[in-house]
Amino acid sequence: MENGLKEKLFSSIESEKENLFSLIQRLIQIKSYSGEEKEIVEFIVSKMKEYGFDEAYHDGFGNAIGKIGNGPIKIMYDAHIDTVRVTETENWIHPPFGGEIVNGKMYGRGAVDEKPAMAGFMIAGKVLKKIYGSDFPFTLYMVGSVLEEDADGYPLYHIIRNEKIKPDYVVLGEPTDLKVYRGQRGRMELKITATGKSAHGAHNHKGINAIYKMMPIVADIEKLDKKLKPKSPLGKGSITVSQVVSKAPSMCSVSDYCQIHLDRRMTIGENKNSVIKELKEIMKKHKSDAKISVPDVEGISWKGTKFSQEAYFPTWVYDEKHPLVDAAMKTSMAAIGKAKSGVWSFSTNGVATAGHFGIPTIGFAPGREELAHSSKEELVLNDLLKATKFYSLFPFEMIKNIKK
Numbered sequence: 081m082e083n084g085l086k087e088k089l090f091s092s093i094e095s096e097k098e099n100l101f102s103l104i105q106r107l108i109q110i111k112s113y114s115g116e117e118k119e120i121v122e123f124i125v126s127k128m129k130e131y132g133f134d135e136a137y138h139d140g141f142g143n144a145i146g147k148i149g150n151g152p153i154k155i156m157y158d159a160h161i162d163t164v165r166v167t168e169t170e171n172w173i174h175p176p177f178g179g180e181i182v183n184g185k186m187y188g189r190g191a192v193d194e195k196p197a198m199a200g201f202m203i204a205g206k207v208l209k210k211i212y213g214s215d216f217p218f219t220l221y222m223v224g225s226v227l228e229e230d231a232d233g234y235p236l237y238h239i240i241r242n243e244k245i246k247p248d249y250v251v252l253g254e255p256t257d258l259k260v261y262r263g264q265r266g267r268m269e270l271k272i273t274a275t276g277k278s279a280h281g282a283h284n285h286k287g288i289n290a291i292y293k294m295m296p297i298v299a300d301i302e303k304l305d306k307k308l309k310p311k312s313p314l315g316k317g318s319i320t321v322s323q324v325v326s327k328a329p330s331m332c333s334v335s336d337y338c339q340i341h342l343d344r345r346m347t348i349g350e351n352k353n354s355v356i357k358e359l360k361e362i363m364k365k366h367k368s369d370a371k372i373s374v375p376d377v378e379g380i381s382w383k384g385t386k387f388s389q390e391a392y393f394p395t396w397v398y399d400e401k402h403p404l405v406d407a408a409m410k411t412s413m414a415a416i417g418k419a420k421s422g423v424w425s426f427s428t429n430g431v432a433t434a435g436h437f438g439i440p441t442i443g444f445a446p447g448r449e450e451l452a453h454s455s456k457e458e459l460v461l462n463d464l465l466k467a468t469k470f471y472s473l474f475p476f477e478m479i480k481n482i483k484k
Contacts, residue, residue: 086414089472092207093465100468101186101461103127104199105179107161108188114162117142117226118382124161124198124224131206133222134214141238142383144224145245148205149216153482154246155475156221158236158429159197159253159445160228163190170455184461191459193452197253197445197471198224200464204471218475221247225429227387231377233432234389240437249404249440249478250433251471254424255447258416258463260408262442263397264424265314266346266435268355269377270391271339272297274370278329278336287334291326294338297370298324300362301342311348313423314397318345319355346395393427394435404440407477412444414477415470424449444470 093100112120121144128136128146135147144161166176166189174180174187181187201222208220225235240246254261274294279287298321310316323341328334344355352374359372378388398405400421412419426449434441446463 085476086473088211089207090415090469092211093203093469093472096203096207097465100199100203100465101181103202104186104196104459104464105181107195107199108179108186108190109177111177112162112190113165114227114229115379115382117162120161121224121226121382124202127202128205128222131202132209133205138383139239139243140383141235141242141385141387142226142381143235143239145239146202146205146222147219148209149212149219150214151216151218153218153475153479154221154248155218155478156223156245156247156250156433157197157201157253157471158223158225158250159194159201160226160235160429161195161198161224162226162229163193164229164453172455176455181461186459186461187457189457191457192255192447193457194253194255194445194447196447196459196464197467200445200468200471201253203468207472217479220475221245227379227381228429230379231387231389232427233393233429233435234377234387236429237389237432237436238387240432246437247433247439250430250442251408251474252428252430252441252443253445254428254443255449255452256422256424256443256445257448258412258444258446258466259420259422260405260412260442260444261422261424262400262402262405263314264395264426264428264430265317266350266393266395266431267427268344268346268352268392269375270342270344270355270359271373271375272342272359272370273337273339273373274368276334276336276338279334281332281334284334287336289334290338291335293368293370294324294340296366297362297368298340300365304358304362314347314395317347317350319343348395348397350395352392393431396430396434396441397423398434398440398442402440403481404442404478407481408442408444408474411470411474411477414473416466426452
C-alpha cells in the first residue's frame, strides 16, 4: 500500500462526516418496505451520479447499482435497502421514519437493518473517486439490494445470473457491531403433507384421520430438534414446526388432509440432502406415506419483475485465515483500532454469493444484530464513521493479500 494512503482516505472521510450523517438520516426518512423501494432506489442512484460514480443505475430487478474503477479484481459491497414493516403494536420512543438524533445516536426503522452500510458505501465511493479519479487497481460495485427481507439472497442471485456481474469478493452490510462476520447458519423451509380418508364424524371409524397420521411425525420432529449437535463457529441447527393446516369436507368430518410447515436452520455439515434424509427416516419409522417437499418463494419487485426461488438458503462460513477474512481483520485494525470476528445468527444475501456461487463473502457494519426488526433500532453515528473508513480502505488491503 502506498505511503499515506490510509491517512489520506481517513481524513477525507472525516471531512465528509456531516454529509455522511445527513445521508443516513435521509435514507431512514424514506420509507422503503420490501417491494416498495422505488423512491429510495431512485434517490440512491441520483446520489451516486452526484458523487461522480462511473456508473449508477437500477437493474432489471430494481436493485440500485453503482460502479467505480475498472481494475481486474471485482469487489461487491451490498446493503439491502428494504425494511420490514412498522406494526401498530410496536412501541417506538422516536418516530420510525424521523431519523432523529439524540446524544450521538440516530433512531428509526432501518437504522440497524441495514441502511447505515449503504450510506457508508456511498461516501466511501465519493472519497475514492475524489482521490483516484479513474485510476483504480480494482472494480468496486456498490449495491442497494431490494426485497431481501422477503427473499434473502435472490437480489444478488439476480445480479450474478441475469445482470452478468460476478464479483470475486463480497462485503455485506448486515449489522455486525463493527466485527468481521464470516458466516451464517443456512435455512430452508419444508412441507410435509399427509392424506387420509374423509368420513362423517358420527361414523369416524370409517375414515382415516390425516391429523392423527401427522401427530407422531410432529412428536419425532420435536425430538430431532433436541438431538441436533452444535458445530463451531455456527452453533447448533434447529427444526421447528411453524404451521399446521388441515382440511375436511366439514367441521363434522374426519380430516383427510394435514400439512405442516417447517423452519430448518442448518449448521456446518447440514444441507438440503441431509435434512430431507433425516425426515425420510422419521417417515420410514412410522411407515408413513406422507410427502416431503421444498416450497418456492415467489414475489414481484417494485419494477414489476417476478421472481421465484426454492426456499433453500445454504450454510456458509470462512476460516479466519482465509485471505478475505484476513484482509478484513487488518482493515478493521486500521480503521477502528481493533479486530474481532463473528458470525450471524440470521440469514443474509450471503446465501447467494457464498452459499450458491462459492464467492468469498464477509460482513462489516455498525449496529447490533439483536436490534434488527425491533422498535429499538439505533445507530451510533461515530460507529458509522468508523465503518465508512473501513469501506474506503478495504479494497486496497484485499489486493495486498492477493498479491502475497
